[in-house]
Amino acid sequence: MSASLFTRRLAAAPAMRTSMSRAFSATAPRDVAKITLIGNLAASPEVRATSTGREMIEYAVASNHGPKDNRQTSWFRVSTFAEEGPRRDFITSLTKGTTVYVEGDAVMKTYTDGEGKTRTSLSIYQKQMEVIRRPPPPSE
Template identity: 70%
Template sequence: MSFLTRRAIATAPRLSRAFSASARRDLAKITIVGNLAATPELRATSTGRDVIEYAVASNSGNKENRQTSWFKVAAFIEEGPRREFLTSLPKGATVYVEGDAVMRPYTDSEGKTKSSLSIYQKTIEVLRRPTTATE
């Protein structure tokens, strides 16, 4: 075997490479930066579990072609300071949200199959709070 052949074999890329030692999970992640459409609301699910729901508006494009995307987010946070913090955020606060995204199919009232994006908050960070008239 020639030197060049041995070198080509030695430097050939592997066909598979493990990037993680953890088990594979089919889950989509999403990151949103935008403004709260309203103060987050606490409500009970049909199973009695508490959920905090809120919407985030994110803009893209320049002034002439600006488009706003609205994202509904749900957070399952137990009673305590973290829940109080989230439910006290005012409308207009700029937030950074990371979460799990799940597409769910449903049938509308006309019998058409559509899909809905559900976002489940994992982390939230407040980037800016709106200024009040007294500040």
């Protein structure tokens, strides 16, 4: 790189940094955390109605970590809105044990339980799902 080109880039760098509030991204900032999961479905996804009458699909993903002799499982509840049609039919046709890749928004919620204790829960709202492996069909 020539010295004059290097000098021009160096001189322009501070001006570029001050003109952008987030130099690493051109998108607007969001107060949401992203999460990526790879795990197995704990059961077939179910369609449930919300308090407003809109339907959503809910399912749980189990993800294992640690060595075989001390394996631990983390459970994640995932929700998604899918109108009637092929996408909803595909998700609800998945069976227990299906290995899935899920990308979504993670939101921590704080609530008071029936005993008056403060609890927190992690809610995951699916943005994308891909099937990695389906379990073998049951043998007869």
